[in-house]
Amino acid sequence: MKTKGRRNKRLRYIRLFAALIAVPLICYTIYYIADVFFNGAFVDWFTHRFVYEQTVYEGETAYVERQIAWNVLKPFLAKVFLLAAAFFALSLAFVSYFSQKRKAEKLLLDTSRKIHQYMHSELEAEEIFPSEYAQVSTQIVQIKADMQQKERRLKEEAQKKNDLITYLAHDLKTPLTSVLGYLNLLEEAPDMPAAQREKYVHTALGKAERLDSLIEEFFEITRYNLQNMVLEKENLDVSYMMIQMTEEFYPVLSSGHNTVRLELPQEFFVYADSQKLARVFNNLLKNAIAYSYPDTEIVVRGEQQGEQAVISFENHGKTIPKQKLDLIFEKFFRMDEARKSNTGGAGLGLAIAKEIVELHGGSISAESKQEKTVFRVTLPEKPSN
Known part of the structure; x- marks a missing residue:
């Protein structure tokens, strides 16, 4: 390390000595070129453009007097000044632009390095980012x-x-x-x-x-993956869909001596994907049947609220505790901890229903009290602009 330091110090002295010799030589060379090669040419050009001659008589003596033509020189100097000012401004802008660009690149590189260090370490932000990075x-x-x-x-x-x-x-x-x-x-x-x-x-x-x-x-x-789901929406009659679905569930309903009562308007339309919405209603109806007491009625209601349609599924069964009700739409959440053979599902039905409803621009919610559980689905009746 010491040897390297001495070498660097020696190089600095050599460069300084070379600069002391080179600067006077360069200055003298510039002076020599301007004095020898350009002096006469400049004088001839200046005289030709900005100097005029006149004959002056003093008695019998006549001589030639040279005067600067200020009426010609002043406009020329003004133009030169403007050009010099413009050149200076452009040079300043050019230097400023590249200086700022270099500073921004340096700042960006430094910020990127600090972000990478913070994201891949256990250090606190205050240990990596200075105050100006707040x-x-x-x-x-x-x-x-x-x-x-x-x-x-x-x-x-x-x-x-x-x-x-x-x-x-x-x-x-x-x-x-x-x-x-x-x-x-x-x-x-x-x-x-x-x-x-x-x-x-x-x-x-x-x-x-x-x-x-x-x-x-x-x-x-x-096969649970709704990330790339594409909806094919159309005007859909919910009343007709629920009539068909209730008939399909008849064998399951009969096994528990349950019934379904539909309280829906005769024509009850929503703007939705028929296959995806059928899956939502299928999951909700299946869930209502699975957790209903025997010999009880499941009620499906529908009503219009402004530009939205609200469909609810109500069943009579064991009240769902508040802590479980908050998790009921989570993936792989199973209502029954004991995994009962008759009701224990994969815990995806309600999660899938929630995602499909939200993809339609709607919402789904649940409430349970006094041995009555109600799921509500809100959907737009008309296509959004």
Whole structure:
């Protein structure tokens, strides 16, 4: 290090000595060129343009007197001054522009380096950004906090998804084992009494249906992606859609001795994607049936509120606690912690419904009290301009 320092010091002295010799030489050269080569030419040019001669008589003596033609020289000097001023201004602007550009590039590079250091370290913003970066540091702190929150949310969601797949994989074994067991019994005892055979077949069929439902939940989890969803909106009659949907749910309703009452205007239109909205209503109606008490009525109402349509699904069942009601539209949230075989789903139905409704420019909400739960969907009746 010392050797390198001495070498640098020696180089500085050499450069200084060279400058002391070069500057006088350059100055003398400029003086020599101006005095020898340009002096006569300049004098001749100046005399020709700005000097006039006149003969002056003093007695019998006559001589030639030279005078500067100020009426010609003054306009010329004014033009030269204006040109010099313009040149000076342009030079100043040019130097200022490139100086500011260089300063901005340096500032940008320095800011970028500080941002990169902050984003990839555990240091506090005050340790990296000086006081003059206060505004930038405030925004970067917020961005980093948002990114960390989003990353935590994605990790939690992935963990929930993995846990749910593990639960469903475990749940698949139970109905499958039962189906295989009953089928083996039926195969091993061909002379089984008809009543017992019917009971075993009925039980095996129920387990197989549960197995099919669980497999469908697996598909629901793997294909859940609404990021690139494209809506094909049209004027849609909600009343007609709900009549058709209620008929499709008749077997499920009958198993719990539930009924659906529709309180909708005869012509009740919304501007929406028919297939996507059918999925929303299907999920809400399925949810209402799954959590209804037996022998109770599910009411579907519809009304117009200004330029919006409000559709509500009301069922009678166990009151949903406030802490669960706040999470009911979260992905992979399951209402029943015990994962009951009849109601435990993948926890995507309501999350999907919420995203589809919001893509339509609407909203969805839920309230539950005194053993009555109501889901409300608000949608625009007309296309937005």
